[in-house]
Amino acid sequence: DAAVPDYVLAAIGKSALSVGQNARAQHAYRLLSQRQPRNADAARGLAMALSVAQQQQSLPEARAARTVAATDRQEIKPTRLAAAQVLNAQHIRAAAAQLDADFTPARYRQSDAALAENLELIAQANAAKEADVALRLRRDRVVALRDRGWHQQAMDAFNELDGAEAGATPAYVVAAAAEASLNMRQPERAIALYQRVLQSDPGNAASLSGSMFAELEAENFPAAERIAGLRLAQENNSIDTRRTQAMLLRFADRLQEAQILTQQMLTERPDNVGLWLDQGDLFLRR
Known part of the structure; x- marks a missing residue:
């Protein structure tokens, strides 16, 4: 190293x-x-x-940001393509799980296969004039591209989809686009997209967390701290959320406050390795 x-x-x-x-x-x-x-x-x-x-x-809720169209179903015709769309959604979810579990080059095979299958199904659905199925497949594609790490492609697919849906794109797709924007270091766009999700689901933990880090990326520390306070209340002052609060204080150069908060947590949880690492980072900054 x-x-x-x-x-x-x-x-x-x-x-x-x-x-x-x-x-x-x-x-x-x-x-x-x-x-x-x-x-x-x-x-x-x-x-x-x-x-x-x-x-x-x-945060089990964070997985909600990766939910694909199968969890946002409406009544669809029992056609071959409708069934294929549901199966493709399952392939996308399985590929996302593989990406989290495998760190070898083989980890991308399942994701690439699901994306190729998705693209072919979109073409078939368009040819068959099954607009509802094509729409669901396109929503799934935004999430799958985000999972694959192809953030610009995810945003291109989202922008085209969001225009077609006149802003009525489901929250899980908007959240995927927000994460892609944040990963591309476009915090203002990410903030706007996370706000869309939070308008319909104010307590969405994954989007609150994403919004907080987007504000941090934009160096809007007061807004990031306000969201951290919401998370503290939501998670009953958990250690993980308080660590995030201390991190925000470090970024804002409020090192004394960060030190006090970190020391309080260490008193409660002296066995927490992460807290000792935070303490070390604080000493280095000072």
Whole structure:
């Protein structure tokens, strides 16, 4: 690790984060933060990787952001293509699970196959004039492209779809587009999209978390802290959410407040390794 240049660590962290390799992203950004304690990009990257990991471990609602059209079903005709769409949605969900579990190049095969199948089904549905099925397949495609880490393609598909649906795109698709925007370092667009989700589902934990990190990326610290307060209330002052609050204080250079909060948590949970790492980051910053 010592032989790896800083710019390579930054590239590894960004690449790993964009394709969901959170453990690898954390490792790269943590090393870079240790070498450059005041590197804002390294700190933000580490924070985002930690946030995703926390959502996966302790927020079942975060999975809702990955739900595809099968969970937003309306009455559809029992045609061959309608059945194929439901099966393709299952393939997309299975591919997303594979991306989270496998860190070898083979991890993309299932996702690529599901996307290829999806594209072919869209063509068939359009040819058969089954507009409802084609619409569901296009919604699924936005989520699948986001899962695959092809964020620009996900946004292109979303923009075309959202225009066709006149802004009535389901929340889970809007959330996928918001995450893609955030991963492309477009925080203002991400904030607007997360707000659309939260208007219909104010307590959506995954979108609250995403909105908070979008505000952080935009360096709008007061807004990020306000959302962190909502999460604290929502999660009954959990350690994970309070760690996020302390992280926001560090980013805002309010190191004394961050130190006090981190020390309080360490008093409660001295066995929490993450808190000791946070403490170490604070010492490096000071």
